[in-house]
Amino acid sequence: MPVIKYPRIRDPLFYEWDRKAQKCGLRHTIYAVNGDQYTGEWLDNLKHGKGTQIWKNTGAIYSGDWKFGKRDGYGSYSIPDPVTKEYKRVYTGWWENDRRGGRGAFFYPNGECYDGEWSDGLRSGWGKMQYKDGSVYEGQWLADQPNGKGVLRLPNGNRYEGGWKDGKKHGPGKYFYLDKGQQLEGIWVADIPKCGVLVDFGRDNAPAPPQYPLPEIELHDPAGVLAEAQATFDDSHN
Secondary structure, three states: OOOOOOOOOOOOHHHHHHHHHOOOEEEEEEEOOOOOEEEEEEEOOEEEEEEEEEOOOOOOEEEEEEEOOEEEEEEEEEEEOOOOOOEEEEEEEEEEOOEEEEEEEEEOOOOOEEEEEEEOOEEEEEEEEEOOOOOEEEEEEEOOEEEEEEEEEOOOOOEEEEEEEOOEEEEEEEEEEOOOOEEEEEEEEOOEEEEEEEEEOOHHHOOOOOOOOOOOOOOOOHHHHHHHHHHHHHHHOO
16 A cells, blocks of 8 residues: 655744744844844843843943833943043933832932932932032932922031922921021921021031020920911911
């Protein structure tokens, strides 16, 4: 009885070519049509795992974690200096869905630096900001602005401790004028003290005290005065 051999059924060649083209696992450098290049791990044609991306137009480089094609996890982002061409670190920290999210440090072109929490690419949570004039703010942030409780320290040693809203002093707080040896405790609205009690505070050791000390004012209940002012403030902002 003759043996009949049937040809083996094979998929069209383009199926095999497509399978080989699928990016999965560790790959060497892959170049995009626009010149961007990526070296690292892939999953189902998406950057996934550890990898480094270089953008051709800007020269920026990101090295760190990826998740389904987006920066997600821990990584560092740097850009080249336009003059020296040396890479300058811009951000090092955590990412979520291709944006800064979690704890990280951001370095601004003017020398300022923020180290703290981020959400959706904005400073949100607890963080410390060092400004170019030497001032330092440490406290709560919301939508890229000081918001909540925080402390602002000025280069001359003066400091404010208290409430903030939309980047301005707002609510109950204390301002220490260490250069004058005085302290103001009161209520602020949009950076302006609306009411409070000013007293001498270490005046004898202050570098530039006022010529005359503050007169002592007899208040039967100074704490009660501030509490009443706080209640009025709360009622007007509810």
